[in-house]
Amino acid sequence: MLVLENRATYIRxxxxxxxLKLFFAGSLVSDIDDLPRTLYPxxxxxxxxCIYKDRAITAYRLMAILGVSIEDEPDxxxxxxxxxxxxxxxxxxxxxxxxxxxxxxxxCVQNNYFVTNAxxxxxxxxCSVNCPREAISFQGDRAKIDPAACVNCGRCQGVCPYNAxxxxxxxCEEGCPVGAIKKDDRGREFIDYxxxxxxxxxxxxxxxxxxxxxxxxxxxxxxxxADRPVVAMVAPSIVGQFPGALGQTVAGIRQIGFDAVLExxxxxxxxxxxxxxxxxxxxxxxxxxxxxxxxPAYTEAVRKHAPDFQKYVSSTRTPMSYTAETAAxxxxxxxxVFIGPCIAKKFEGIHDDNVDYVLTYEELGAFLMARGIDTAxxxxxxxxxxxxxxxxxxxxxxxxxxxxxxxYIDGQxxxxxxxxxxxKKKGLNQLRAFGKGKAPGNLIEVMSCEGGCxxxxxxxxxxxxxxxxxxxFLAQADDNPPAGEATP
Amino acid sequence: xxxxxxxxxxxxxxxxxxxxxxxxxxEDLLAEPLRDRVxxxxxxxxxxxxxxxxxxxxxxxxxGETLSExxxxxxxxxxxxxxxxxxxxx
Numbered sequence: 001m002l003v004l005e006n007r008a009t010y011i012r013x014x015x016x017x018x019x020l021k022l023f024f025a026g027s028l029v030s031d032i033d034d035l036p037r038t039l040y041p042x043x044x045x046x047x048x049x050c051i052y053k054d055r056a057i058t059a060y061r062l063m064a065i066l067g068v069s070i071e072d073e074p075d076x077x078x079x080x081x082x083x084x085x086x087x088x089x090x091x092x093x094x095x096x097x098x099x100x101x102x103x104x105x106x107x108c109v110q111n112n113y114f115v116t117n118a119x120x121x122x123x124x125x126x127c128s129v130n131c132p133r134e135a136i137s138f139q140g141d142r143a144k145i146d147p148a149a150c151v152n153c154g155r156c157q158g159v160c161p162y163n164a165x166x167x168x169x170x171x172c173e174e175g176c177p178v179g180a181i182k183k184d185d186r187g188r189e190f191i192d193y194x195x196x197x198x199x200x201x202x203x204x205x206x207x208x209x210x211x212x213x214x215x216x217x218x219x220x221x222x223x224x225x226a227d228r229p230v231v232a233m234v235a236p237s238i239v240g241q242f243p244g245a246l247g248q249t250v251a252g253i254r255q256i257g258f259d260a261v262l263e264x265x266x267x268x269x270x271x272x273x274x275x276x277x278x279x280x281x282x283x284x285x286x287x288x289x290x291x292x293x294x295x296p297a298y299t300e301a302v303r304k305h306a307p308d309f310q311k312y313v314s315s316t317r318t319p320m321s322y323t324a325e326t327a328a329x330x331x332x333x334x335x336x337v338f339i340g341p342c343i344a345k346k347f348e349g350i351h352d353d354n355v356d357y358v359l360t361y362e363e364l365g366a367f368l369m370a371r372g373i374d375t376a377x378x379x380x381x382x383x384x385x386x387x388x389x390x391x392x393x394x395x396x397x398x399x400x401x402x403x404x405x406x407x408y409i410d411g412q413x414x415x416x417x418x419x420x421x422x423x424k425k426k427g428l429n430q431l432r433a434f435g436k437g438k439a440p441g442n443l444i445e446v447m448s449c450e451g452g453c454x455x456x457x458x459x460x461x462x463x464x465x466x467x468x469x470x471x472x473f474l475a476q477a478d479d480n481p482p483a484g485e486a487t488p
Numbered sequence: 489x490x491x492x493x494x495x496x497x498x499x500x501x502x503x504x505x506x507x508x509x510x511x512x513x514x515e516d517l518l519a520e521p522l523r524d525r526v527x528x529x530x531x532x533x534x535x536x537x538x539x540x541x542x543x544x545x546x547x548x549x550x551x552g553e554t555l556s557e558x559x560x561x562x563x564x565x566x567x568x569x570x571x572x573x574x575x576x577x578x
Contacts, residue, residue, distance in 0.1 A: 005510045014544070374532070374533040376499070376500065376501070462509055
């Protein structure tokens, strides 16, 4: 499960707010090159080997925050002001949505098994006897694993009578469900985009913060100061992300400068209704099952890693897609910005003509901080023209989508839900197996993030808190009119 | 019995984003003998985030003393010091 309470999160959030503060003060280009130095002045305690490395890595982080793909830049990057200028001039954002700060990668262990000094160099030496690759030799009175020969089978750890062999994970690789993050010949990580599903887990798993999403905050910020109206489309997992009531967060979003704030839960209701109809139709036609379609990391995982399951994935569009379509009709000249917990949505957004930009809640938080907005002190306002019901609003926790779809199926066919909560290697294998035509149920809900969208990499609040907040919100919103019946 | 140590955790937006949400759980982490001596409260934005000379969020005020870049560890240590001061002062 996602744990965000750490220094890497702190640094990332602080830098985002600083960049936007400079932007709104009109001094982004002139002052951004000073940031690394002001954050790590000569007398500061270095986090890494020295303040110069801290400053260099900070500069790379700022590049990612400006939306740069670091891998594409020269070894000796340009001054930050140049990247800031480019960010202010560009009209679109590009793929890939992630970037690796290879200078920041600590090049974690090659092998996951490591002999500690608890080894007593015993006579029995079961580690070396049971090693299938002759990877263990004895140097002095201690076992040593030859990294070139070791295949990470873990047998040595299992047989050591002193528990002297430990398992050392490589956090980013461990987090990646599809083996897309790998070591180069220097032991530093890179992302193989042919395999990557953009779930973003590696970005929050790396203890060095060496993998980042490419932020789109500057792109949105410049539109906020420009003439075209800017519309925010806010995902249902927003509940509990910021202090105060939901209406106060909506007010905060307006105060940032968004001209309209739409509730993506409205689109979620449309997704649920259409998935329900599609489910009934598919089952009547003889399909064995249907998979949900709203999580972009999962649908990308099916496309790249479980193609046999593709035919079962619902062709219904995502809540973001329906909401953006409505927004395009209502506000034809507007810049449309989706705001959610998700990094994979940045990828989905690039491929959706109705979506201009995708921000995470963290980026939204940076806007609030830069604008000096305290949500809890604001007068509540409501979403513009919402048609959302509790069903759409319940999407962002695991089982929420199933519940909503089941509601709209309304007993027409029998639903046997199967839940893959958090896409890992096991879940992928399940999807591959289901692709052969057999599953222990007929409605397959897949959430790439364990716990659902409220546990996405772009959230601000601890999922335990937001889960409670969402529950309370749904209980109180129980009497909302069903989709389609709301007055505009 | 001396007055309780007053712990005010700012839960304004900036402090919340920078980690205050986590700090609120501090009550659960207090050692048993400390619990009755400490009162933990979340308070609305105290405005320190607007002034860079005050340090960085999250802010916590313990018996009038301001902690910036507060972490669970920093806050716990400060509470312990404060309790000791009270006990010693009696």
